[in-house]
Structure formats: structure tokens, C-alpha cells
Amino acid sequence: MNDVLHQGALSIRQAGKIYDPAGAAVVALEDCSAEIRAGEFVAIVGPSGCGKSTLLNAIAGFDRLTSGEILLDGVTLASPGTEPRPGPQRVVVFQHGALFPWMTVLENVIYGPTRQRVLGADAARAKALDMLRRCGGLDTAGQRYPGQLSSGMQRRVEIVRALMNEPKVLLLDEPFRAMDTVSKSAMHRHLLDIHALYPKTVLFITHDLEEALFLADTVYVMTTRPGRMKTMLRVNLARPRTLDMLVSHEYLELKRQVVAGVHEEAQKAFERGERELA
Amino acid sequence: MADATAGQTVTACNAPGGFSRLARLTGVNWRGALAVVAFVLGWELLVRFKALGFAAVPGPLESLTAFWATYASKASYWESWFASFRRVVAGFVLAQLLGIPLGLFLGTRERLRELMFPVLELMRPIPPIAWVPLSILFWPTHELSIIFITFIGAFFIIVINVHDGVRTIKQEHLWLARSLGAGEAMIFRRIVLPSVLPAISVGMTLGIAVTWNVVIAAEMIAGDNGLGRLTWEGYVSHTSTVVIIGMVSIGFAGYLSSALVSWLLHKLTPWRA
Ligand SMILES: Nc1ncnc2c1ncn2[C@@H]1O[C@H](COP(=O)(O)OP(=O)(O)OP(=O)(O)O)[C@@H](O)[C@H]1O
Ligand SMILES: [Mg+2]
Numbered sequence: 001m002n003d004v005l006h007q008g009a010l011s012i013r014q015a016g017k018i019y020d021p022a023g024a025a026v027v028a029l030e031d032c033s034a035e036i037r038a039g040e041f042v043a044i045v046g047p048s049g050c051g052k053s054t055l056l057n058a059i060a061g062f063d064r065l066t067s068g069e070i071l072l073d074g075v076t077l078a079s080p081g082t083e084p085r086p087g088p089q090r091v092v093v094f095q096h097g098a099l100f101p102w103m104t105v106l107e108n109v110i111y112g113p114t115r116q117r118v119l120g121a122d123a124a125r126a127k128a129l130d131m132l133r134r135c136g137g138l139d140t141a142g143q144r145y146p147g148q149l150s151s152g153m154q155r156r157v158e159i160v161r162a163l164m165n166e167p168k169v170l171l172l173d174e175p176f177r178a179m180d181t182v183s184k185s186a187m188h189r190h191l192l193d194i195h196a197l198y199p200k201t202v203l204f205i206t207h208d209l210e211e212a213l214f215l216a217d218t219v220y221v222m223t224t225r226p227g228r229m230k231t232m233l234r235v236n237l238a239r240p241r242t243l244d245m246l247v248s249h250e251y252l253e254l255k256r257q258v259v260a261g262v263h264e265e266a267q268k269a270f271e272r273g274e275r276e277l278a
Numbered sequence: 279m280a281d282a283t284a285g286q287t288v289t290a291c292n293a294p295g296g297f298s299r300l301a302r303l304t305g306v307n308w309r310g311a312l313a314v315v316a317f318v319l320g321w322e323l324l325v326r327f328k329a330l331g332f333a334a335v336p337g338p339l340e341s342l343t344a345f346w347a348t349y350a351s352k353a354s355y356w357e358s359w360f361a362s363f364r365r366v367v368a369g370f371v372l373a374q375l376l377g378i379p380l381g382l383f384l385g386t387r388e389r390l391r392e393l394m395f396p397v398l399e400l401m402r403p404i405p406p407i408a409w410v411p412l413s414i415l416f417w418p419t420h421e422l423s424i425i426f427i428t429f430i431g432a433f434f435i436i437v438i439n440v441h442d443g444v445r446t447i448k449q450e451h452l453w454l455a456r457s458l459g460a461g462e463a464m465i466f467r468r469i470v471l472p473s474v475l476p477a478i479s480v481g482m483t484l485g486i487a488v489t490w491n492v493v494i495a496a497e498m499i500a501g502d503n504g505l506g507r508l509t510w511e512g513y514v515s516h517t518s519t520v521v522i523i524g525m526v527s528i529g530f531a532g533y534l535s536s537a538l539v540s541w542l543l544h545k546l547t548p549w550r551a
Binding site for chain 2: 060061062086087088090091092094096098100101102103111112115116145146147148161165
């Protein structure tokens with residue numbers, strides 16, 4: 001367990017990304033830096049279109065940076081000269097969900113380890129059922145297709161599919177964005193439980209400040225495009241986190257510290273949106 | 279899922295009239311069955327009372343009697359079925375075998391798409407029947423030309439559908455497959471193919487219907503057997519009951535093949551409940 005905890009330190013150094021440099025030249029990220037410790041639960045909050053997904057895609061190895069670099073445990077993951085390469089050490093859970101609808105829950109979950117030949121089919125199945133059971137009794141849904149599950153269950157299965165690969169970092173790109181308040185709250189509980197069971201480095205992207213403060217050890221607030229880290233905030237709330245913390249003095253104090261900054265960035269993003277539409 | 283079913287049951291219970299309840303209890307679409315009976319009855323009456331235009335049209339009873347008395351046990355009638363079915367199967371299967379790979383290539387290879395798409399777009403609007411004269415000139419036998427025209431009917435439909443299907447594959451699925459360790463060949467087999475299956479499904483369902491249209495028309499023009507020919511010969515020889523027998527047979531044959539295709543597709547995509 002300790003071994004695992006010592007892995008997954010992410011170092012984001014002056015990361016920059018310009019889309020379509022020859023034409024429209026959209027500067028999505030500029031001089032974006034953060035130091036994330038192994039096992040830390042980090043939330044990144046920022047207004048829509050500020051470059052959150054761009055940063056995540058660079059870490060996941062889906063796209064290239066145009067400046068700066070990102071290191072995982074001292075090894076360069078992304079830089080202008082590094083060929084983007086996705087891998088099982090950093091798996092993404094997407095906003096709209098990306099379980100393979102043509103595979104059963106169990107087939108989805110064992111896809112990674114069997115594909116990489118880390119586990120045989122039987123061992124993978126046993127591990128999958130165990131993890132599914134621990135993550136809220138999902139093992140009974142093993143033979144179902146994702147389309148037959150609620151969106152909350154789908155998202156949890158997706159987290160399990162990522163964790164099956166023993167990733168160093170779990171990347172969550174606004175996974176609960178489309179959910180109502182009640183399901184969202186239930187998902188927070190599940191995610192916190194899962195994180196306690198499998199303490200990986202987590203990068204949780206959201207534009208919901210309260211969600212970020214409730215879940216994370218550290219919250220970064222990003223500026224509007226081009227995205228940079230504007231503020232960094234340590235959340236010193238005890239774990240396990242409980243709902244009554246949401247009205248605690250410490251929580252409200254933290255919220256007071258950043259809410260103005262987040263609002264300011266959101267306002268800028270909104271005004272620019274209006275200008276660009278006009 | 280469970281919620282959706284519950285919702286449907288509730289609507290069925292609330293629906294007025296006894297048919298819904300009867301349908302639920304017996305599993306038979308009584309409303310539809312009644313419509314068929316009413317249609318046949320209305321037709322019979324129109325013929326009996328010699329309504330305008332119906333003077334030369336045989337009634338359903340007369341047609342059915344003729345069918346039982348002569349055609350049901352006649353080898354040549356069943357040979358017509360066989361001939362048409364063989365053409366449909368040959369044309370349809372060939373169209374899938376060539377069309378699905380071509381659609382996949384067009385969807386994945388940008389250069390090939392640029393090269394071939396304009397040609398396809400120009401040929402696609404030409405109705406299959408317009409191919410009849412050229413086809414007869416080109417192919418050595420009428421049989422081959424009919425199969426070719428049938429093939430054309432299903433080919434463009436499947437190519438375009440598969441091509442569109444490839445281009446709607448979710449980027450997230452491709453990315454994730456790579457993250458989880460899949461190579462290019464695996465991605466094609468386990469991600470691209472299943473993603474495209476729903477589009478193949480649409481292409482096949484539309485294709486099989488068009489195929490019957492085309493085969494019947496082609497047989498009327500160029501065939502010497504088959505259900506289309508049977509119907510046409512009924513007209514030429516003034517045995518109008520045969521026209522009805524031919525038409526109803528075509529209806530059944532088309533329905534049967536569509537049912538077969540949809541059953542097959544259902545087996546291929548079990549996740550689409
Ligand atoms: N492939 C692309 N080509 C050009 N511009 C892009 C591309 N992808 C993203 N962008 C632009 O880069 C900016 C950052 O996009 P990104 O998706 O990273 O934002 P985000 O913070 O994830 O937003 P959201 O909250 O809406 O998900 C946006 O203005 C977007 O329009
Ligand atoms: Mg995004």
C-alpha cells in the first residue's frame with residue numbers, strides 16, 4: 001500500500017497549449033503550473049472553456065502540449081517534443097461517460113488488465129467482481145449492459161474500470177456535471193469511499209466550487225482562457241468528510257476565500273462569450 | 279430500465295377501450311388484426327357491388343380460391359418464390375460483403391474518401407431500375423443482370439450508412455481503448471466494428487426493403503421467372519387472380535426477409551434491448 005502511495009506525483013510546469021497555431025490560434029493554456037503529491041486528491045475549478053479538459057488530455061496522453069512539460073514521478077509525460085501516448089497509468093473518466101455500450105459491465109471492467117495481459121481472464125474477473133462489490137455492491141450488475149444502468153451506476157463502474165489498471169493517477173473530467181443535486185451528493189459519498197479504499201492521486205475537474213472543496217485536499221482555481229492556475233487552496237477538513245462539514249466554520253471560511261476569485265473569472269468568461277457572440 | 283417498463287404498463291392500463299387490455303392479456307395485436315379483416319372485407323364488398331374501377335379487379339375470396347385450387351400445389355408457383363428469393367439473397371449479400379468494407383475504408387481513410395466520394399455521390403441518385411438497360415448490355419445472362427441491379431439497390435445504402443457510422447464513433451471510446459492498452463487491430467475489432475453495427479443495422483434494414491422493390495421491377499422487365507414475372511404474366515394473360523396472388527406473395531416474401539434481417543441484427547447487437 002505504501003508503495004502505491006509513493007507513486008503518482010504529478011508536476012505540471014509552465015504548460016501551454018495553442019490550438020491551430022497557423023490559423024485561429026486559440027490559446028487554451030498558458031504558463032499553467034502545479035505540483036501534485038502522490039495520493040493527493042486535487043480538484044481544479046475553472047469557468048467553462050478555460051482549458052481544463054485541454055490540461056487533462058495532455059496528462060492522459062491524448063494531445064500534445066505546445067510549451068512547458070508535465071512529469072509523472074519524474075518522467076516526462078507531455079512536452080512539445082513528446083509523442084502523446086495514452087496508457088493505463090492515467091485513465092480518464094469523462095463527463096458524458098464512455099463505457100463501451102456493446103460490452104457487459106464485467107467485460108468493460110476487465111478490458112484493461114486482459115488487454116495488457118497483466119491478468120488472465122479468470123483472475124481479472126475475480127478482481128473485477130471484488131472491486132465492483134466494494135464500490136457499492138455493483139457486482140450484481142456484472143452481466144448487465146451499461147445502457148441498463150442508471151447514470152450514477154455507470155459512472156461508478158467507469159471509475160472501477162479505471163482503477164482495475166492500478167493507475168498512478170485517476171483523471172476525472174467533470175464526471176457528475178449532468179447530474180441532479182441528490183444523485184451528485186450520493187456520487188460524492190461513493191467517490192470519497194472509493195478514494196479511501198484505493199488511495200490514488202486524483203485529479204478532479206469541475207466548475208462547481210462547493211463540490212471541489214468538499215472532495216479535495218487541494219483546490220486549484222483556474223483563470224479564464226488562456227488557462228493558468230490563479231489560486232491554490234489547501235482544504236484542511238478531516239477525513240472522512242461528512243455532510244455537516246458543509247456548514248462548518250472551516251468550510252465556510254475556505255469558501256469565502258475563493259468564491260470571489262471564482263466569480264470574477266466566471267464573470268470574465270461570460271463577458272468574453274457575449275463579446276465573441278456579438 | 280425497470281422504470282421505463284413500469285411507465286409503459288401504466289399508460290396501457292390508463293388507455294381507454296378494451297383492445298389494449300385484450301392485447302395485454304393475449305399478446306396479440308387485435309387492433310391491427312381487425313384492420314386487416316376490415317380491409318379484406320371492404321375490398322370484397324367493393325368488388326361485389328362493382329364500385330367504380332373495380333369491374334376487372336378480382337375479389338379476395340376469388341383469389342384465395344384460385345390460390346388453393348391451383349397455385350398452392352403448383353411447382354412453378356413455388357419456383358417463382360425460390361427464383362426471387364435467390365436473387366434477393368445474392369444481391370443483398372454481395373452488397374453487404376462489398377459495401378461494409380468499402381464504407382469502413384471510406385470512413386477511416388481520408389484520402390480514399392476524397393478520391394471516391396464524389397463518384398459515389400454522383401451514382402447514388404440513379405435509381406436501380408435505370409441500370410436495367412446497361413446491365414442487360416453488360417452481363418451475359420439476364421439472371422446476372424437482375425442480380426446486379428438488386429446489388430446496386432442495397433449497395434449504396436449500406437456504403438453511405440457505414441461511412442456515416444464510422445464518422446460518429448465517439449472519440450472518447452477510441453482514446454480510452456488506447457489508455458486501456460488496445461492496439462490498432464484490437465481497436466478496429468472491439469471498438470470500431472461494434473460502434474458501426476447500429477449503422478450497419480440501419481443500412482441492412484433499408485437495403486432489404488429496397489432489394490425486393492428492385493428485384494420485382496427487374497423481373498417484370500427482364501426476368502423469365504420469379505414473383506415479379508408471375509404477377510406481370512397474370513396481367514398479360516388476363517388471369518387477374520394471378521396478379522393478386524403475385525402481389526400478396528411479394529408482400530409476404532418482403533415481410534419474411536425483413537423479419538429475418540431484423541432477427542439477425544438483434545442477435546448481433548444484444549446490448550440494444
Ligand atoms: N481541438 C480544438 N481546436 C480548437 N480549439 C479548441 C479545441 N479544443 C478546445 N478548444 C478551445 O480551447 C478552449 C479550452 O477548451 P477546453 O475543452 O479545454 O475547456 P474546458 O475548460 O474543459 O471547458 P468546459 O468546462 O466547457 O468543458 C476552449 O475555448 C475551446 O473552444
Ligand atoms: Mg471540458
